[in-house]
Amino acid sequence: MKIGCPKEIKPQEFRVGITPNAAHEAVLHGHEVLIETGAGMGSGFADADYVAAGAKIAASAEAVFAAAEMIVKVKEPQPAERARLRQGQVLFTYLHLAPDPAQTADLLKSGATCIAYETVTDRMGGLPLLAPMSEVAGRLAPQVGAWTLQKANGGRGVLLGGVPGVAPAKVVVIGGGVVGTHAARVAAGMGADVTVLDRSLPRLRYLDDVFGRDFKTAYASAGNIADLIVEADMVIGAVLVPGAAAPKLISRAQLKTMKPGSALVDVAIDQGGCFETSHATTHQDPIYEVDGVLHYCVANMPGAVARTSTLALGNATLPFMLALADKGWKQACADDAHLLAGLNVHAGKLTYAAVGEALGLPFITPQAALAM
Incomplete structure (x- = not known):
């Protein structure tokens, strides 16, 4: 051929x-x-x-x-x-x-x-050709989110890991799959206070068993999402419905409840994004602001590495x-x-x-x- x-x-x-x-x-x-x-x-x-x-x-x-x-x-x-x-x-x-x-x-x-x-699927119900890029994007998400939070970029000016005497940033990861797990691991490794939300109780048990000392877990109900984003400095959208459009998990109205200068990193943007206010951006012009909240929505994040x-x-x-x-x-x-x-x-x-x-x-x- x-x-x-x-x-x-x-x-x-x-x-x-x-x-x-x-x-x-x-x-x-x-x-x-x-x-x-x-x-x-x-x-x-x-x-x-x-x-x-x-x-x-x-x-x-x-x-x-x-x-x-x-x-x-x-x-x-x-x-x-x-x-x-x-x-x-x-x-x-x-x-x-x-x-x-x-x-x-x-x-x-x-x-x-x-x-x-x-x-494309595999015998364990996974997505073997999406997984490597999900791993890359997940590991990149806290890195680009930390950059977005810098004051020069319009962010809150918060250091992800804090310093002695100053609390670390609060990071909420919505979705506990491949992207979410890698994002949470890296964010926790950078010293952030991390909470991962998912709707699968077996997945939450797995995350708690394996990473219990590194980050917290919570059920991804609408109420929990609404409560957690109020205190979050960064929210990473890591949800996936294979082949389908991503669900919208944070509405525009909810942006007003978030801290000014906080950051949304939408890793689901290839599937339309999981925040109502998301639209695709590029590495050349990666972030934009809506109602005081910064959005990082680059549609080919792994292309950066x-x-x-x-x-x-x-x-x-x-x-x-x-x-x-x-x-x-x-x-x-x-x-x-x-x-x-x-x-x-x-x-x-x-x-x-x-x-x-x-x-x-x-x-x-x-x-x-x-x-x-």
Whole structure:
């Protein structure tokens, strides 16, 4: 199979979909790998690294899209990229379609087969291609939140860990999954007073058993959220409904109950955000203020640490990429129900229920797509 990897064009996105090691593995499997020139530079990989791995270098994104049978990326395709997709081509990347009707419409129109990293599952009910980026984003969240709280950025001027004689910042993490756990660990490690909220009692028991001395836990009821944000210096939104739009857990009216200069860090922004006042920002212009509360809502947080993120993502995606290339998407998905769960669009049909429900669009099952 001809596998293509274009350079990411979303603002301040420095990751790359295929590492030289992944390219080498694909070549060993008998596939042709085409990398757009400069695609790996943001992650510290030169064109020469890909050539040494057996890949070929393309002069432009147009050349990659025109030649490749499967496109492997990191971020959702931008409008110019969506226009290059064609019938029968496979797209393997993050999509986050539920809050993005324009992208969904374009992918349906393209006729391509689109498999989303974020909805591929595993035997334990996890999301193996989302997990590494969730780990990165979770660990980054307290770091960027601490920066947001600095007075020069409009924040409260609070040091996360405090100092002797001065109390540390209070951090509330909403969601105790992968993002929330990593965010809480880092915030607690920085010396903050951390509380994690979740609706799963087994998850809360796990967090309490493993991290009981590091941070507190609470049930994520509307009342508890409302009470805790009043005293919080930072709130990290770390909720996830796989493939669906994130629920709105803090309303605009509630911002008035929060401390002026406090910070909201919305790690769920790729799925539309979990605060009513959230909208996507970029690394170039990451924060904005609403009713005295600062919002950090960068939609590609892991792109800030591109090399770490690229290596972590490449480790996770490689087995699935090889399966798709070795067998073709239909056979690979027929053989692996967890990979089939990643199918979101095929031949003009939406194949993921949560996206259809979020956007009010008709959908078919992925099993029906296999039979087409």
